[in-house]
Amino acid sequence: MNRERLGTSWLLAWRTVTSRPWRALLLCGGFGVGVGVMVVLLAVGEAMVRQASQERLVGGGQITVLPEGIDLEVLTTGGLGGLFFSVPNARFVYRQVLSNPRLADAVTVAAPQMEGKLLYLTTPDGVERAVRATGEVPSATRALGAMPVIAEGVWDDDAGDLRWTRPTVAELRHEIDRFHRPGDGLANADSWGEWHYFNVLSPDASRWAFITFLVGGDVRGERWGGQLLVTLHERGRAPRRFVTNVPREQVRFSRRDADVRIGEGSVTVLPDGRYAIRSVGREQGTGASLSLDLVVSPVPRVEFPGATLVSGDFTSGYAVPALRATATGSICVAARCDRYTDAQAYHDHNWGSWRGVTWEWGATRAGAYTLLYGRVTPEDTAGGSSPLFVYVTDERGFAALFRPRVVHYDDARVVNTAEGPLRVPATAELFDVRDADTLRLQLTIDDAVATDTRTGLAERGEGDYARGLARPWFVQMAGEAQLSGRIRGTVLSGRGRGFFETYR
Known part of the structure; x- marks a missing residue:
């Protein structure tokens, strides 16, 4: 009897399907969708219950930011x-x-x-x-x-x-710009160097100054000191160097703040976040005296917070508290003073062990944008293996980060050195594509100076030792930058002047 009823039921079901096939298909499809939605809802509910009980997942919000690579x-x-x-x-x-x-x-x-x-x-x-x-x-x-x-x-x-x-603007400066000490176990601690660096450009772009407050040597011991270095440049002329070496007893720096005093020179962060910088020096060769008194005003939010690279015995730190800034004040040599009012300026801070280290670096304006690029190559490292970074900012701060593999140089310019002519860049280009974003930065160099880093305390932080490098010439350049590309659908475009560095 049960078998007869079952057979009758299957017969009725089959005839219902065959007599109204489209209606049956619609009903089956709806039932399947309903079951699928129920399965998804149950899975989401179970996941929510599990996550709510996870002690490592904090509550609140819609997005959780985790370190890259964390599953x-x-x-x-x-x-x-x-x-x-x-x-x-x-x-x-x-x-x-x-x-x-x-x-x-x-x-x-x-x-x-x-x-x-x-x-x-x-x-x-x-x-x-x-x-x-x-x-x-x-x-x-x-x-x-x-x-x-x-x-x-x-x-x-x-x-x-x-x-x-x-943070207040003064607290932010001290946080980014404070000084450091060599780490325990650092090899070649005597090559440790740390400095405040500023540059200032005249309104007609014909003159500029590089200003360095350097603390060099192993500051944990007794063999270290300070140096005030001002290099004045004028397009088409040889640079003028003003140097004052200062014993450690006359140097003050701190790991808690950005203020530094080196002899009669000083960098002081004012309560409103501006930098008051004063320096003195004697010109190498002529003995002419220099006196510098400037106030550098960083543009809000346009800064690079800093990073420290550590690789074996190598340590290199870098921060830019004033990627875009203005300078007001005077630079006097003997009886002549150049006065600046809201002139283009820049300030960074470097620290680390610098034996055998080379780098690519540049900071430039390009219309409403300000860009920073660079790469540090430790001693005994195959140069060019790691990509550069290009850090792009506008008036609202950080805008994008690009990672081009190389800087394409055209060494069509020649400068004279003590060892004869040296070919240096006349143009350079950086290019990168990151998903839908693109960047092209083209540099045209109109002034370049090469410094032999095998001499003691050459320019920015070299140690007092002889370097046996394949590229011993430190090349400082000035020129025009042309920016093009696109970020998140916004067209990048602008021109401006900047400063760039490389080795040859």
């Missing part, structure tokens, strides 16, 4: 729980990317958070304990809607939170 599934299963990973240059990412005005229509609030960070605490009696630390900025977490319920007391931003998220 989220590995992170949630605890595979990386004991590693000291973090977002590199997190302050830069927060201030210049996520909180950048150009993203105001897409990013409502960004909240830096650290959950369950593994740290080791050493107690006063010398016992080391593993602890977990959690950190966040209360105001940002509150704005994100992820602030936990405070059972008692008040949890608001303290001075450290404010310095991290909203």
Whole structure:
């Protein structure tokens, strides 16, 4: 009887399908879609429940920023729980990317958070304990809607939170521009050098000055000192060098701030974030006296936060607190003074061990844009193997980063040196394509000077040792830059002047 009923049911179902095939197909399709949607909803619900219970995933927000290469599934299963990973240059990412005005229509609030960070605490009696630390900025977490319920007391931003998220301009300068010390175990510590560097360009672009406040040698011991170096350039003429060497007893620098004093010269960060720089010197050869008094005013947000490269015994650090700036004041030689008012200026900060190190570098304006490019090549490294970076900014700060493989030089220019004629660049070009973004930077050099780095303390930070390099000539250039390309659909275009460096 049951078999007869079952057979009848299949017969009715089959005749229903065959008599109304399109209706049956529609019903089956709808049932399949319904089942599929239910499966997806259940999977999403399960994922939400699992993630809500994960101690390594913090709450709030719609996007989580993690270090490049970190797999989220590995992170949630605890595979990386004991590693000291973090977002590199997190302050830069927060201030210049996520909180950048150009993203105001897409990013409502960004909240830096650290959950369950593994740290080791050493107690006063010398016992080391593993602890977990959690950190966040209360105001940002509150704005994100992820602030936990405070059972008692008040949890608001303290001075450290404010310095991290909203530093004053003076605090920002000191953070980026402070001095450093050689690390323990650094080979060739006597080659350590650190300096403030400024350049200033006259309104007609016919004259410019390179200004360096250098601390050189192993500052942890007694064999180190300071140097004030000002090089005055005038197109078509030989540069004039003014040098003052200062013993360590007359040098003041700090790892907490950017202020430095070297003899009668000084760099001081003013409360409004401007730099007051003063220097003196005697010209090599003639003995003519120099006196320099300038105030350099950085353009807000147009800065490079700094990075330190470490490779074996090699350490190189670089920051640009004033990628685009103006200078007002005077540079006097003997009885003649050149006065500047809101002249084009630039300031960077370098530190590291410089034995055998070469680099490619340039900083230029191009209309509304300001660009920085570079690459550092340690001693005994095959040059040209690592790509350069090109850092692009506008009035709102960081705009894009490109990584061209090489600088294409045309060494059609000739300069005279003590060893005879030397071919140096007449033009240069950098080009890169990154997805839909493109960049082409073309340089036309109209002035170049070559310095033999085998002499002691040559230009910017060389040690007092003889260098046996294949490319010992440090070439400093000035010229015009032409920018073209596209970033996120916006056309890049502009011309301007800048300064560039390479080795030959």
